[in-house]
Amino acid sequence: MCLDKFFNPQSVAIIGAVEDEQSITSAILNNLLEMGYKGTIVPVNPHHEKIFDLKCYPSIFDCKDDIDLSIIAVSSDHVLEILNQHIKKEIKNVIILSGGFAETGDKGTALEEEIKRLSRESNIRIIGPNCIGVLDNYSNFSTFFLPWSKVKRPLKGHLSILSQSGSYAIGMLDMLALEGIGVSRFVSYGNRVDVGESELIEYLTGDDSTKVIGIYMESVDDGRRFIRASRRCSGDKHMVVLKVGRQKSGINAARSHTGAIAGRYEIYKAAFKKAGILEVNNLEEFVDACKVLLMQKPARGNKILVLTNGGGFGVAVSDACSAMELDIAETPSGIKESLSRHFPDFFIFNNPIDLTGSAGNEDFGFALKTAFVDNDCYDAAIIIPLMPPPTMTEGVVDIISQRAKESGKPVVVCTIGSVYTKEIKERFESKSIPVFLTPERAVKAMNILVERGKMHGC
């Protein structure tokens, strides 16, 4: 069954809607109005006639319109009753935001099982419970119950996120927005009584606005289906996963969190590999991996040119590359000669090429042309232009971007610092050159491109 109505409903009911700053339903209504959602909004609450100037219905039976999707945010004790009403009214799609189910112990688990049974028997499709639901940046629809004043809303773009955890989903959303990374669809599915990551991956496989899929996972819903769906999807779209609940105490915490049985990590690791999914170790790597895959293409090999005007960072990048089997291959002698004819003696011509604190914008351009554009000895480049020297100006952004384009090979930039550096970062990223603020993050991002290249045959 198609999940489209979860993302692009023409009409949406909000059960238990109230007008109260601290309530979940108010936050949802506010966000929908602010985002410019074009469908019909149907607040349901027997105690009100109007909510946010919208007609409010005593129950869903009083509303004559078809309802594509219903949002349930009432206390867990009332969810079953409400769900039965929905089945009677033949509403086919429901998002249950409420917590208080398998994550809280035996009573909640029994309640959750009952919901699962209802879903299976009546074919009502459910996202949740214990989740924050959906954000769709193309239909301007969202069930997120957080004010956009506290969380930055990401731009429209080509990254879709699937997250078991609601708090992670929000954290990611906020970080992605700060990084300027555009998002397509975002789903937090929590305890996953029905719709889970496998079916969502199947859905996103056909979604033209999604180029990269990022997954936060505590446990998998259906291992075989997940691998099958991912293999099909990852041929065309890049997939990144952050698996938590790896260690003993993390596994216990996951059980308390979404009732997930996190299982043996080694099995997951093997499954991700088989499915063509790139694995990352933490939230920062997750955001960085999604960013680099959106902006650059996979590398066809692991020979990396490192070019900098700050030797210390050349050393750090070399260390980090060695630890990851990226090859800082020696500069071929012909190239060294060309460089040494052009540059002063005290520049370092062997990879990592160090143009020293004396270098200016054009020196980066010449070195890149000579060592990267005009020959094929390197598959990709990590460039570290440090901006403090007076000879370095924002003009270097155009020069490096131009050379990167000419090369047809992937490039990532690392630059270090605070306010001025961040301006430079934004300039680079507006030209789709991803920038990372430490050497290790740049190297890990490059490694993602190399790993993806291996998988994909580039």
Next chain:
Amino acid sequence: MCLDKFFNPQSVAIIGAVEDEQSITSAILNNLLEMGYKGTIVPVNPHHEKIFDLKCYPSIFDCKDDIDLSIIAVSSDHVLEILNQHIKKEIKNVIILSGGFAETGDKGTALEEEIKRLSRESNIRIIGPNCIGVLDNYSNFSTFFLPWSKVKRPLKGHLSILSQSGSYAIGMLDMLALEGIGVSRFVSYGNRVDVGESELIEYLTGDDSTKVIGIYMESVDDGRRFIRASRRCSGDKHMVVLKVGRQKSGINAARSHTGAIAGRYEIYKAAFKKAGILEVNNLEEFVDACKVLLMQKPARGNKILVLTNGGGFGVAVSDACSAMELDIAETPSGIKESLSRHFPDFFIFNNPIDLTGSAGNEDFGFALKTAFVDNDCYDAAIIIPLMPPPTMTEGVVDIISQRAKESGKPVVVCTIGSVYTKEIKERFESKSIPVFLTPERAVKAMNILVERGKMHGC
């Protein structure tokens, strides 16, 4: 011999001073004037009469004042001649910023050996060459030749930094300034013909304004002296080291960079341990470790309470703690009972304690008082207050800070997001509660406090 004149010179000569926006000497003069340096500045250049409205001397012999310290930034070919003039004039302290020595090959190495010989024979003390020299935030003196418009100048504080790499020194400076971490003294010593980290550590051991010493190291100057000096220093001050040039390609890059023979990493690791120095793996960890040691005290054990309103982050922190032998010890049953009497059923009372998205400020206060302040089962706490829910406001900062103070135990905060989150971060840090923007960084910082506690006997 005391190094004091490098940090607090009453008079400083600038050899080859010019007035030209792109020149090193102009940048130094500009910075000294901007920082409010109170000593006498003596520009030396035969081609000018005045520089920045200061009388300029044809040579150091023409200046009748005593010169405490001389800054040499001329091309490497002229350094020997200038140095001989200094010896004749009996100037005792010199910083050589120029590059073009052992880092560039045989010719440069020979030149550097000659400087080393001169230094030894004449007792002239040298920092450098191939460095950016000194910044002292107490005497307002600096040889840094970078405009403060491009690099944020850190506040006056209690962290001193020793760095072989100039580019790392600048990167650190800028990152520390952005983090609001106050700096005392900062030295980039480059190729280290004379003054090196061991002597600088001896000097800083007696410096009351320094509480934490951070070291960026490619190689050590004198292993025995370094360990002896560090053991003496680390009893009183916290020491953190970032060793680069660990892997094969990093070692090669280090040789090109500052001519350093990086040596076997395992030997360094053992030496750091013996010397009471905490080791970190990258620039981000370096800044985080310095920050947490400045703001919090060491932990007396490894039993960590994790408290959050976002279960997914509880899972991630648990994972990261397990990987580091931090113990997310189960909540004692008495505390669980107290919590369950007070809180709704769907909160999770076992460590990591999850107050869920429904929690407000006061819930954090109650949980901390019950599980952390009023008993001794935990040695430290990682608190993850996610701010998006409408029930969470900036008032939580005072509540958590107050409980942390009452407990007398170390606390670090992790919170995730972008703009609003960063406001909260600043509020916490103004109360000396360090905040980290990912779970892994918070856990690593806590681990630093636990490791330091083990060393120190707390």
